[in-house]
Structure formats: structure tokens, C-alpha cells
Amino acid sequence: RQVVVGVYQNAPKIVAAADGSPSGILGELLLQIAAEQQWQLKAVQCDWAYCLQLLQSGEIDLLPDVAYSEQRAQQLDFHQTPALYSWSQFFTAPGVQLSSLQQLAGKRLLVLQDSIQQHYVQKLVAETGLQLQLLTARSMPEAFALVAAGQADVVAANHYFGLAQLNRYQLNPSPVTFQPSRLFYATKKGSNQDLLAVIETRLAQWQANVSSPYYQILQRWGSDVPKPRLPDNIGWLLAALSSLLLLSTLAVWWFKRQVSEKTRHLQVSEARLSTILNSVDAHIYIKDLKGRYEYVNLKVAQLFGCAPTEVIGRRDDAFFDNATVANLRQNDEKVLQAGERLVSEEDNVSRDGKRRRVYLSVKLPLRDERGNIYALCGISTDITEHKQQQQAIHQLAFYDALTGLPNRRMLLDRLQQAVGKHQRQSDATQGALLFIDLDHFKDLNDSLGHAMGDELLQQVAQRLQSHLRKVDTLARLGGDEFVVLLTDLHPDLELASQKANLIGEKIVQLLSEPFILQERPYSLSASVGVAMFSDGCNSDELLQRADLAMYDAKERGRSGVRFFNQQMQADVSARAQLAAGLRQALLQQQFVLHFQPQIEHSAGVVGAEVLIRWQHPQRGLLAPGEFIAVAESSGQILAIGNWVLQQSCYQLAEWARQLHSAHWYLAVNISARQLHSASFVQDVRKAISDSGATPTRLVLEITESQLLQDIDSVIDKMLQLTRLGVRFSLDDFGTGYSSLSYLKRLPLAQLKIDRSFVRDVLTDPNDEVIIKTMLALGQSLELSVIAEGVETQAQHQKLLQLGCQQFQGYHFGKPAPLTDFEAAH
Numbered sequence: 001r002q003v004v005v006g007v008y009q010n011a012p013k014i015v016a017a018a019d020g021s022p023s024g025i026l027g028e029l030l031l032q033i034a035a036e037q038q039w040q041l042k043a044v045q046c047d048w049a050y051c052l053q054l055l056q057s058g059e060i061d062l063l064p065d066v067a068y069s070e071q072r073a074q075q076l077d078f079h080q081t082p083a084l085y086s087w088s089q090f091f092t093a094p095g096v097q098l099s100s101l102q103q104l105a106g107k108r109l110l111v112l113q114d115s116i117q118q119h120y121v122q123k124l125v126a127e128t129g130l131q132l133q134l135l136t137a138r139s140m141p142e143a144f145a146l147v148a149a150g151q152a153d154v155v156a157a158n159h160y161f162g163l164a165q166l167n168r169y170q171l172n173p174s175p176v177t178f179q180p181s182r183l184f185y186a187t188k189k190g191s192n193q194d195l196l197a198v199i200e201t202r203l204a205q206w207q208a209n210v211s212s213p214y215y216q217i218l219q220r221w222g223s224d225v226p227k228p229r230l231p232d233n234i235g236w237l238l239a240a241l242s243s244l245l246l247l248s249t250l251a252v253w254w255f256k257r258q259v260s261e262k263t264r265h266l267q268v269s270e271a272r273l274s275t276i277l278n279s280v281d282a283h284i285y286i287k288d289l290k291g292r293y294e295y296v297n298l299k300v301a302q303l304f305g306c307a308p309t310e311v312i313g314r315r316d317d318a319f320f321d322n323a324t325v326a327n328l329r330q331n332d333e334k335v336l337q338a339g340e341r342l343v344s345e346e347d348n349v350s351r352d353g354k355r356r357r358v359y360l361s362v363k364l365p366l367r368d369e370r371g372n373i374y375a376l377c378g379i380s381t382d383i384t385e386h387k388q389q390q391q392a393i394h395q396l397a398f399y400d401a402l403t404g405l406p407n408r409r410m411l412l413d414r415l416q417q418a419v420g421k422h423q424r425q426s427d428a429t430q431g432a433l434l435f436i437d438l439d440h441f442k443d444l445n446d447s448l449g450h451a452m453g454d455e456l457l458q459q460v461a462q463r464l465q466s467h468l469r470k471v472d473t474l475a476r477l478g479g480d481e482f483v484v485l486l487t488d489l490h491p492d493l494e495l496a497s498q499k500a501n502l503i504g505e506k507i508v509q510l511l512s513e514p515f516i517l518q519e520r521p522y523s524l525s526a527s528v529g530v531a532m533f534s535d536g537c538n539s540d541e542l543l544q545r546a547d548l549a550m551y552d553a554k555e556r557g558r559s560g561v562r563f564f565n566q567q568m569q570a571d572v573s574a575r576a577q578l579a580a581g582l583r584q585a586l587l588q589q590q591f592v593l594h595f596q597p598q599i600e601h602s603a604g605v606v607g608a609e610v611l612i613r614w615q616h617p618q619r620g621l622l623a624p625g626e627f628i629a630v631a632e633s634s635g636q637i638l639a640i641g642n643w644v645l646q647q648s649c650y651q652l653a654e655w656a657r658q659l660h661s662a663h664w665y666l667a668v669n670i671s672a673r674q675l676h677s678a679s680f681v682q683d684v685r686k687a688i689s690d691s692g693a694t695p696t697r698l699v700l701e702i703t704e705s706q707l708l709q710d711i712d713s714v715i716d717k718m719l720q721l722t723r724l725g726v727r728f729s730l731d732d733f734g735t736g737y738s739s740l741s742y743l744k745r746l747p748l749a750q751l752k753i754d755r756s757f758v759r760d761v762l763t764d765p766n767d768e769v770i771i772k773t774m775l776a777l778g779q780s781l782e783l784s785v786i787a788e789g790v791e792t793q794a795q796h797q798k799l800l801q802l803g804c805q806q807f808q809g810y811h812f813g814k815p816a817p818l819t820d821f822e823a824a825h
């Protein structure tokens with residue numbers, strides 16, 4: 001039988017003889033067996049790694065000197081009795097120190113490629129993290145030669161080879177041995193079993209007999225081999241033990257190093273974490289399942305007024321009042337029992353009740369590796385200031401700063417909710433909105449000063465508030481306007497309205513009781529408008545309705561309660577329509593002027609008053625009573641008044657050109673808005689200069705009520721115009737707040753006795769006295785006096801008798817278009 005055997009250089013175990021045949025201990029043993037068995041040995045020389053490849057590919061039958069390992073046993077077959085015992089050892093280059101495995105760190109280590117030493121070192125590196133440079137060689141002689149040449153520091157080798165080659169390569173044996181191994185002849189897995197069987201039988205026999213060829217061969221090669229330090233089995237055992245010892249020492253050293261490294265890391269990161277936790281502006285804590293503090297950062301300790309260690313182990317009841325403790329416990333339970341992450345606002349009061357702070361707390365459960373909750377971690381941020389600011393902003397946004405009552409925004413908000421609820425529920429109880437306005441508050445405010453006005457408003461707010469139900473909303477809209485929102489009055493509209501009326505009356509009565517300001521009593525009255533909730537009416541409309549009703553109450557003599565009705569709405573719409581029509585009227589030249597003569601007893605017609613009319617496209621000729629108020633409130637009176645002024649001046653200039661009318665003057669009504677407009681003087685000047693009218697022929701009629709505000713500025717304007725020659729007449733004299741003091745200051749030329757006095761002069765002795773007084777006043781102030789509204793001859797005679805010289809009225813001529821006027825006079 002031919003046996004192809006791999007031979008490589010690993011003296012003294014296996015070497016190739018000069019003729020290429022196997023030699024060395026295992027080579028000779030094989031030759032001995034082959035001779036007996038009549039095997040023809042064919043030696044194939046290869047290096048170790050290549051030999052192994054050839055064996056696995058089946059190109060060689062048998063390979064001596066193969067150390068057993070479980071990994072190899074998967075590809076190769078072995079006999080059972082080890083041919084040799086061996087272990088590995090490190091051999092060092094001169095000057096290299098190696099007394100423990102740890103010292104391999106940083107060294108260049110050479111191993112035979114695919115050898116058990118390579119596998120061992122790789123595993124060692126993987127398990128311990130040892131830092132070394134692992135190099136491989138194709139054969140042991142090459143590996144030793146490389147170390148000797150300084151290419152590596154250490155070589156790992158079988159001790160047989162190493163000890164045999166030491167001197168040759170000038171290397172030193174290290175005391176570090178490892179991996180005791182058993183050496184065998186090996187075949188490819190599943191092949192050449194007969195060879196292994198024969199070798200096994202032979203080895204078992206020979207090793208049992210000291211005079212067998214086995215020991216002879218060992219002896220023969222023993223001259224090259226240093227004596228094993230111990231008998232084979234014990235040596236192997238000791239080597240194994242020492243390896244184990246070394247390994248365990250290494251493991252202990254490694255674990256210790258890991259532990260100390262980890263501990264140091266932990267200490268560093270704990271210190272770092274603690275610095276962070278103690279410097280954040282939040283209260284951070286860990287509580288166990290029983291609510292005991294396990295950890296607190298400095299901020300928590302500062303809050304509790306003690307050291308962090310003093311907090312540990314204590315519960316919330318040591319620091320907070322009972323209500324807080326109950327609330328905190330409830331929150332904690334949610335986290336610890338239900339495993340929820342909880343974000344909540346916590347209002348915490350200290351145990352002594354002195355300190356109240358609001359926190360935003362985030363709490364989360366802490367779980368062990370099995371997922372069981374063992375504690376909670378909480379992060380609580382003090383948001384007290386933020387809440388206070390929020391509250392202040394809310395107060396500013398929704399409450400009136402002066403009275404502290406809800407403002408318009410808040411009222412509208414609540415009104416919307418109430419209206420929404422009312423509209424959603426068919427059986428809803430009724431609600432109402434009461435609009436309260438203090439009568440003549442503005443006059444009071446102007447005369448008493450704003451500070452007193454404010455004080456009065458505060459008292460009004462308090463008085464109203466104290467008499468309303470908690471569910472009702474009392475709001476201040478601004479100025480002297482208050483609104484009460486009444487809800488849940490009664491399901492029946494009629495009864496609900498009665499209730500609202502009663503409350504309105506009560507408010508009027510409450511506010512009519514005197515207020516004490518700076519120890520002096522002040523009387524007030526109020527007008528109240530009521531709008532009941534009704535279907536399809538939104539909050540804005542309701543407010544508008546209550547406002548309209550309030551105006552109606554004012555118009556009806558103030559100090560009363562008025563309910564909104566549809567007529568009010570119709571009036572508003574009509575006014576709006578009128579305002580729109582007025583805008584077109586000027587552009588489309590729909591205004592016309594009528595003239596009413598003014599008579600001087602001794603001279604006849606001396607002039608006329610200009611009275612405007614609106615030739616309305618649909619409604620026909622409208623008297624000023626129907627549109628002047630709307631023109632005033634919409635501001636259009638400025639343009640209209642200017643137009644009248646210009647037309648009048650052109651008329652004066654025209655009359656000046658004709659003999660019979662050259663001395664006529666024209667009285668033009670000036671509205672309050674015109675008088676107070678900044679361009680008033682300029683407008684009059686321009687009208688005069690554009691037309692070429694004589695200023696002394698122009699009379700401007702103003703009313704007493706126009707003089708109530710900004711009197712100094714009005715006087716200044718009047719003075720500027722009187723310097724031009726323009727005259728002023730005080731219209732409706734006697735109906736307003738005539739004050740002698742300002743009458744004296746005004747540069748007036750004329751007083752006009754209101755027609756209401758003229759009307760009853762024959763029947764009412766009071767009116768006669770008043771007219772007499774006015775005439776006397778005119779005389780003493782050197783003003784002419786004209787009586788208007790003279791309708792009869794008898795009135796004319798009476799006025800003459802009283803001393804009046806100038807007249808205007810239907811008795812002398814009604815207001816008429818220019819042509820009619822000119823034709824008549």
C-alpha cells in the first residue's frame with residue numbers, strides 16, 4: 001500500500017531527511033510502522049500550512065505532528081493515543097522581556113500560519129483586548145529567522161521545536177507557556193482510517209513497553225532535545241495547570257483593570273452628571289415605590305432647606321401641607337402604578353403654609369432590566385412667575401384696568417357662549433343684555449376732573465356688582481358704558497323679560513342714590529337699554545340692540561329702562577340709508593337753498609336766513625330736520641355746510657350788484673362741526689374771497705350748545721372773522737345753557753330769540769318776561785335782538801310793544817326758493 005505522507009521542517013518531531021524521506025521522532029516512528037506493514041511511503045515536502053491544505057484536499061494521506069483541537073477534528077481524523085505530548089511557549093528576541101501574557105501588549109508576535117498558536121493568540125486578543133501586533137510565517141524556521149532578524153519581538157512555537165532551535169537563532173525561552181497539546185498523525189476526515197487504526201495499535205503497544213521502538217526513537221532524538229522537565233503526563237498536566245493559572249491571573253488582572261477602569265469612568269460621569277443636575281434650574285428627584293426620596297438634586301434640597309442627604313428616605317409629608325401631599329401622591333401613583341409618563345401642573349404649599357409655588361412637573365417611571373417599575377424620576381420646574389405673568393396678561397387682556405370688571409373682549413366671549421348655548425338648546429332659558437350709560441357723565445367728568453370721574457366709575461362698578469347674581473356678568477366697555485349679561489332668567493320669554501325689566505329698574509334706582517366723592521354727595525342717573533336673546537341674533541347684534549335701546553331711553557328723557565324693538569332697528573337702517581343718500585346728494589346737486597326774509601321794523605326787509613332743502617329723488621323736498629342730524633353724525637355736514645357758505649357768498653355778491661338788494665345781508669347756519677373744524681376761518685375767508693362778497697353782509701348763526709366745548713378756540717376764530725367784518729348771531733337763544741360770563745366774552749352782533757318763546761308770548765306771562773329780559777340783555781351788551789317764528793300780527797305787535805325791532809317768521813314770509821323770495825321782496 002502506498003502512503004503519501006506530508007513532511008515539513010519541525011525538528012525534532014518531523015523533518016525531511018536528505019533524500020526527502022520522513023525523519024525526526026514522528027518520521028522515524030512512521031518509517032518503523034511502514035516497514036512492518038509494508039507500506040510504501042511517498043514523502044511530499046511542504047510547509048505546515050500547505051501540508052494541511054494538501055491533507056484536506058486528499059493529495060496526501062497522512063500528516064504527522066498534528067495537534068488535536070476540536071476545530072481540527074471537524075475536518076481531520078486522529079488516532080486515540082497521542083504520539084507525543086507537547087505545549088506551546090513564547091521565545092523572545094534578545095533583550096525582549098516577557099514573563100507574563102500581559103507583557104505581550106505592544107509587542108510584535110510571530111506565529112505559524114493556521115497553527116494552533118495562531119488560533120490561541122487570536123482568541124486571547126479577542127477575549128482580553130490585549131493590544132499586540134500579530135504576524136504570521138509559513139514555517140517555524142522562517143518564523144524564528146524573522147525574530148532573529150529583528151522583524152518581530154516574540155515567536156510562539158511548539159516547545160519541542162523552540163527548545164531545539166534556541167541556540168541556532170539566538171532566542172531566549174520565556175517562562176510563559178500555554179496550550180498544552182497532544183500530537184497525532186492525522187488523515188483527511190473519513191479517509192485512510194486503516195492507516196490510523198494501524199498507527200493506534202502500534203502506539204498503544206509501544207508506549208506500554210519501555211524497550212519498544214517508540215522509546216528507542218525518542219532516545220535517539222533525545223540527544224537533540226533537552227530533557228523534559230517533568231514526566232510526560234505530569235508535565236502536560238503541569239503545563240496545563242500553569243497555563244490555566246496564567247490565564248486566570250490574566251483574567252483576574254484583566255477584570256480588575258476593567259473594573260477599575262469602569263469605576264473610574266463611573267466616578268467621572270457621576271461627578272459630571274451631578275454637576276449638571278445641580279446646576280440646572282429644575283428640581284430633579286427620584287422617589288421609590290413608597291414615595292421616599294432616593295435622590296434629590298441641590299435645588300430640591302434648597303427648597304426643603306436642608307442637605308440632600310437629609311432628604312433621602314423622607315416622604316413629601318415632611319415638606320408639604322396635607323393637600324399638596326395628597327395631590328403629589330395621586331400624581332406619583334399614576335406614574336408608579338400605571339407606568340404613565342405624566343406632565344402636570346402642581347400647586348405646592350410648604351408644610352408651614354408660608355410658601356406657595358407652582359411647578360410644571362414631568363414624571364416618568366424607572367424600570368429595571370425585566371421591565372418592572374422600581375422608582376419614579378421627576379423634573380419639576382418652578383413656573384410661579386410665569387403663571388403670575390400669564391395671569392397679569394390675562395387680567396390686562398380680559399379685564400378693565402380701572403374697575404377690575406370684565407372688559408369688552410371678555411364680555412363678547414361670554415356673550416358668544418351664552419348665545420351659542422341658547423341657540424343649541426331648544427328649551428333653553430332666556431337671557432338678556434343690559435346696556436347701561438350714565439347720564440351726563442361727560443359733563444360731570446369735565447367739571448370734577450378725571451380723577452374724580454374715575455373714582456365715580458369705580459363706585460358705580462362696585463355698587464352694581466354687589467347687587468348682581470354671581471352668574472351674571474357685569475362688564476365695562478369703556479367710558480361710562482357698562483353692560484350686564486343676564487343668563488338663565490326664565491324659559492318663558494314674557495317672564496324672562498319681566499325679570500330683565502326688574503333688574504334694569506333696580507339698576508336705575510341703585511345708580512340714582514347719591515355717590516360720595518371727596519365727602520360730598522353726587523347724584524347720577526342712568527339709562528338702560530335691554531335686548532332679550534332671540535333666535536338668529538348673534539352677540540354683536542345683541543350688543544347693538546341693547547345699545548340702541550339705551551339711546552332710545554336717553555332720547556326719552558334719560559333715567560329709565562327701554563327694551564329694544566324692531567322700530568329702533570328700522571330707524572337705524574333708515575339713518576344708514578339716509579347717510580348713503582347724502583353722499584350722492586352733493587355730487588348730484590340735489591341740495592337747494594331757500595331764503596326767509598328778516599325784517600327791521602323801521603326799514604322792512606334787511607336780509608334773509610338761508611335754509612337748506614334736499615330735493616330727494618324719491619322722497620321729494622326734504623326739510624333740514626330730516627337729514628341735518630344724520631349729516632352731523634356722519635360728518636358730511638362739513639362739505640354740505642361749506643357748500644351752503646359758498647352759495648350764500650355768491651348770492652350776497654350777486655345782490656350787491658343790484659340796487660334794491662345791495663344792502664341785504666344773509667344769515668347762514670353754521671354747524672358745531674364746522675365751527676370746531678380747524679379750517680373754519682380759512683373756509684369762510686375763501687368763500688368770501690372766491691365770491692367777492694362783502695364780509696359785513698355775512699351773518700353766521702351759531703347756537704349756544706356749540707359753545708360748550710373749547711370756548712377759547714371758538715372765541716379766537718370768531719375774533720379773526722369779526723376783524724374781517726363778518727357778524728355772528730346767537731341762534732335759539734334762551735334754550736341752552738346761556739351763561740352771562742361767556743356771553744360777554746363772545747364777539748356777537750346779535751341774539752336770536754327762539755321761536756318757542758315767541759309762540760306763547762301772548763298767552764304765557766313767563767315767556768313775556770323772558771323775552772323782555774333778553775331784550776334788556778341785548779341792550780346792555782349792545783347786541784341787536786331778532787325774534788324768530790313770528791307767525792301772527794298779534795305776536796308782531798306784542799314783540800314791538802316789548803321793544804323788539806327785528807323779526808323773522810311766516811308772518812313776514814316763509815322760506816322760499818330764490819326766485820320766489822326775490823319776486824316777493
Ligand SMILES: Nc1nc2c(ncn2[C@@H]2O[C@@H]3COP(=O)(O)O[C@H]4[C@@H](O)[C@H](n5cnc6c(=O)[nH]c(N)nc65)O[C@@H]4COP(=O)(O)O[C@H]3[C@H]2O)c(=O)[nH]1
Pocket residue numbers: 596610611612623624625628641644669670671701731732755788789790791808809810811815
Ligand atoms: N313753526 C315755524 N317755523 C318757522 C317760522 N319761521 C321760520 N321757521 C322755521 O324755523 C327754522 C329756523 O331756522 P333755525 O332755527 O336756524 O333751524 C334750522 C337750522 O338749525 C337747520 N338748518 C337749516 N339750514 C341749515 C344749513 O344750511 N346748515 C345748518 N347747519 N343747519 C341748517 O335746520 C333747522 C330747521 O330749518 P327749517 O326746517 O328750515 O326751519 C326753519 C324755518 O323754516 C315760523 O313762523 N313758524
